[in-house]
Each structure stands twice: as C-alpha cells, then as structure tokens.
Amino acid sequence: MTDLRVNKSQVLGEGYLRSDGRKGIRNITLIVYLVECARHVAQKIASQFDEQQVQVIGFSGCYPNSYAERMMQALCTQPNVGAVLLVSLGCESFNGKALQEQVEASKRPVHFVGIQRVGGTKHAIEQGRQFILEANSELEKVPRVSICWEDLIVGVVSGGSDATSGLTANPAAGLAFDKLVEKGATCIFENTGEMIGLEDDLQRRASRPELGEILKQTIEKAALYYASMGHGSFAPGNAEGGLTTLEEKSIGAYCKSGSSTIVGLLKPCDQPTVSGLYLMDIVPDGVPTFGFPNPNDISEMNELIASGAQCVLFTTGRGSVAGSAISPVIKIMANPENYQRMEENMDINAGKVLSGESSLNEIADEIIDCIAASVRGERTKAEELGHYEFSLGYKFFEPLGPSCLA
Incomplete structure (x- = not known):
C-alpha cells in the first residue's frame, strides 16, 4: 500500500468546491x-x-x-x-x-x-x-480542486461491539484520529451515552477550563437521560460478544477518541470552527420525553455527516453492514474470526492485532491510507455493496454557547 503519511499540506486528490468554500469527496x-x-x-x-x-x-x-x-x-x-x-x-x-x-x-x-x-x-x-x-x-x-488533510472532517462511530472492540478497532481508530489531528484534519467522536464514568478524563483533555466543565456536564446529562429512560446503550449482541458491563463497553468505545486535546463540543448540525478534535453531544436536551429515541448507529452517522464529515470510520466487533447515503463509511472489524466471516463488508481487519500480524499503529496507518483512497474516489465496501442507510427521528437541542465552540 502506498505510504500517504506525510505533511498536512499533501494533496490527496481532487474534490468538489462548494460556494461556502468547503470541499466534497463525492458529488x-x-x-x-x-x-x-x-x-x-x-x-x-x-x-x-x-x-x-x-x-x-x-x-x-x-x-x-x-x-x-x-x-x-x-x-x-x-x-x-x-x-x-x-x-x-x-x-x-x-x-x-x-x-x-x-x-x-x-x-x-x-x-x-x-x-x-x-x-x-x-x-x-x-x-x-x-x-x-x-x-x-x-x-x-462543479469546479474540481485539490483536497489536503486540512480540508477533511472525519467522524467515528461504533456498532455491534464485542469484547475485541476495545482491544483492536477502537484504539486503532483513536490512533488514526491522533495522526489526522496532527496532519491538520478535523475529527469528531460521539455517543456521550457510552462515556458515563469517563467525564473526569474528558474534562482533563479539554483545551480550556470552561470547555472542560461543559464536557463533564454533557456526560452527566447523558447519565440522567438513560436513567430516566430505564435503559443504557447496551444491546443483547454486546453481551453475546463477551462484553460484561456498560462500563467495559464505554471504556472500549472511548478509545476511539485517541489522546488529542479536545478543542470543542458540537451538537448535530453544528459546524467545526477550527481544525482539531471535537466531541459531539447526541443526547437530547431538556427533560427526557416520551418519543425521544435511543441513539442508533445510522442516526449517529447522519449527525456526524450533518456537521460536515466527508467520511466516517465505523468500528465493529460483531459485524455491522451499515453505510451512508451521503458520505463514505470505512468499516473496521475488531474480531479476526468475524472478519473472516464478513470480509465482503469490511475495509480493514483490525483483528490482525490479536493474531500478532499487525500492531495498533500499523492498523491506524491502514485507516489513514483508506481515508486517502476514499478521497481519491475509491469506493468503500459499503458503497460497493449499495449500503446507503438513512434514518431521522425526533430530538430537541438547545443552541450551544460560545464556550462550547473552538
């Protein structure tokens, strides 16, 4: 695979220039x-x-x-x-x-x-x-223009997690995020419902104290939401895949964020104002109300895409097949056995870490290369198979204050 890991101004391919100055990798x-x-x-x-x-x-x-x-x-x-x-x-x-x-x-x-x-x-x-x-x-x-790392917004979600997710795919995605941020790209991680108990670490990583306090309050809101609804972000398939508690799942999921400084908080549709790492709050605001949904993988991808993500990383251990109607989705399989079973749906086999064939850093580099290939127009497995899922439900959000934005 060609090594594309150079300086942030490297031209990755040609994109489509929009009137607001943003650049698309699809048209x-x-x-x-x-x-x-x-x-x-x-x-x-x-x-x-x-x-x-x-x-x-x-x-x-x-x-x-x-x-x-x-x-x-x-x-x-x-x-x-x-x-x-x-x-x-x-x-x-x-x-x-x-x-x-x-x-x-x-x-x-x-x-x-x-x-x-x-x-x-x-x-x-x-x-x-x-x-x-x-x-x-x-x-x-539509005018064609060069796309560099600093033109990209990349989101990350997880779905169908199992006991291997927090060992391979999620930390590899986190390392890829660290590399992308270093190159000048913008990265967004989400699902605050799977970060309950991790609010102190989120606060520590904030770029400024007032943002850190709001990040902590965001996780506290998620805890109240799930307590009110009477369930957490934990599915039967997670347990069948070897996850024992919501805490175990959450710590593994949190690895997707990497270790970079968090520069801002977004809610769905908010646009990043500077490059760097952002947390997206997907849990509705206000008093939990009947009709608000439990967040699902498809809606989470939509929300990242609505905030400008031209492509999305999707980590899975059990094996999700979902794609997106708008942005390419790169599937990263955590479990080596499930990769063999579902290879036609997967772009990257992070399970090679467990078999000793690759390191987490090498998988992170594969992810970077796959993003670059997608920018050049190569189709992801979800695109090749025609997985263009979409869902849009009912939520309510209060506007963000200035301390949340970068």
Whole structure:
C-alpha cells in the first residue's frame, strides 16, 4: 500500500468546491421526501438512476420538529451533495419551501415537486426524473480542486461491539484520529451515552477550563437521560460478544477518541470552527420525553455527516453492514474470526492485532491510507455493496454557547 503519511499540506486528490468554500469527496444528488407519504415517489425516481450518484433520504414524520429541519438543511448542503430534489405530498408539517430556499442560497441545483400540486404519482415521478437529468449536466460543471488533510472532517462511530472492540478497532481508530489531528484534519467522536464514568478524563483533555466543565456536564446529562429512560446503550449482541458491563463497553468505545486535546463540543448540525478534535453531544436536551429515541448507529452517522464529515470510520466487533447515503463509511472489524466471516463488508481487519500480524499503529496507518483512497474516489465496501442507510427521528437541542465552540 502506498505510504500517504506525510505533511498536512499533501494533496490527496481532487474534490468538489462548494460556494461556502468547503470541499466534497463525492458529488451526489439527494432526493429528499418530506413526509412518509412521499417516500414511494422519491424511491421510484431514484430507481431510474445510478445509485452511486442519486440517493434517497427523508423525514417520515408529519409533525413540526426543529431538529429534523436543521438536519435536513445541513444534509442538503453537505459538501458531498451537489444537487437536491425535494419531494412533498403537499399537506405535511415540514417546511419544504424554506428548505428549498436554503439550498438555493448554497448555489446548488434544487427543485421542489409537490405530488398533490402536479397531479399525482406518475406526474411527480416524471417531473423529478426530468430535474435529475438536468441536474446531472450541472454537476459536471462543479469546479474540481485539490483536497489536503486540512480540508477533511472525519467522524467515528461504533456498532455491534464485542469484547475485541476495545482491544483492536477502537484504539486503532483513536490512533488514526491522533495522526489526522496532527496532519491538520478535523475529527469528531460521539455517543456521550457510552462515556458515563469517563467525564473526569474528558474534562482533563479539554483545551480550556470552561470547555472542560461543559464536557463533564454533557456526560452527566447523558447519565440522567438513560436513567430516566430505564435503559443504557447496551444491546443483547454486546453481551453475546463477551462484553460484561456498560462500563467495559464505554471504556472500549472511548478509545476511539485517541489522546488529542479536545478543542470543542458540537451538537448535530453544528459546524467545526477550527481544525482539531471535537466531541459531539447526541443526547437530547431538556427533560427526557416520551418519543425521544435511543441513539442508533445510522442516526449517529447522519449527525456526524450533518456537521460536515466527508467520511466516517465505523468500528465493529460483531459485524455491522451499515453505510451512508451521503458520505463514505470505512468499516473496521475488531474480531479476526468475524472478519473472516464478513470480509465482503469490511475495509480493514483490525483483528490482525490479536493474531500478532499487525500492531495498533500499523492498523491506524491502514485507516489513514483508506481515508486517502476514499478521497481519491475509491469506493468503500459499503458503497460497493449499495449500503446507503438513512434514518431521522425526533430530538430537541438547545443552541450551544460560545464556550462550547473552538
């Protein structure tokens, strides 16, 4: 494998320049349904195009939710997105026209199809198809520019963890994060529900005292949330994979953050202001309320992507197959036996650490190389297999204060 680990200004490949100065490593068209009633039309339109270039996302609810609207705005203007088709039934609660205006302001091609207004399913499908044909020619005109490490935002999640996750894949991802931060990239780790008991260490790693106090309060909020809901972030599959307690899982998961100084706290859709390492708070604010979901791997990836992540690392021990509709997902398998079973879904075998074939540092370098290859346009296993999962639920967040941002 070619050694790409040089200075931070190294050109990794060519990306797509957006009007706000950010750079994408993909140039996809999003078809966005604004209520469950419009999903069928959106999927019918997408089915007529290359799935690597046209993806479907949406909000199934028919109720107002500022979180969902902020997520959609952030995802529709994400650096990897080149054009957007909005599909509406016509009577839903989602403010589709406001979303259209926000996408227009980003200088992307955008079109709004109202199923009721255009006369039904077939008319809406045809109108959407015509827009995408026109948008495809516009996407070819997007300026291509060089991408360096400092242009990248990389997120990390874990899912389907087992007893090997905290020994191989997670610490290797953490070492990769340390290397990325050193190169000038921006890195985001999340799932505060799996950091309960680790708040003192988080506080110690903060770049300034006021941020450290807020990081600690963020974990305390997560503990209250799970206590109120009556469950923690621990699934039956975790136990079957050899994890014995939530504490054991949390310590292993925390390894994904590496050892760099934490420069800021983000909530979903917040954009990093300087390069460095950030914690993302994914637990809803306010009093825990019925209807708030238990965070899941897909929604966590979405939230990282909404904050600008052009690619996401995904560590797993049991074997997750999930991908993303917007950003490439790099799968890192912790368990060597499960890697042999699920090799077609995995990009990296971190289990080689247990078999003595590689060190954690060597796996971290493989992760860095895989990110660079993705920037150059090489497809991850999830992309090759057509794993473009998406989910968007209901949450509530208070805006961040200045002490949280870098």
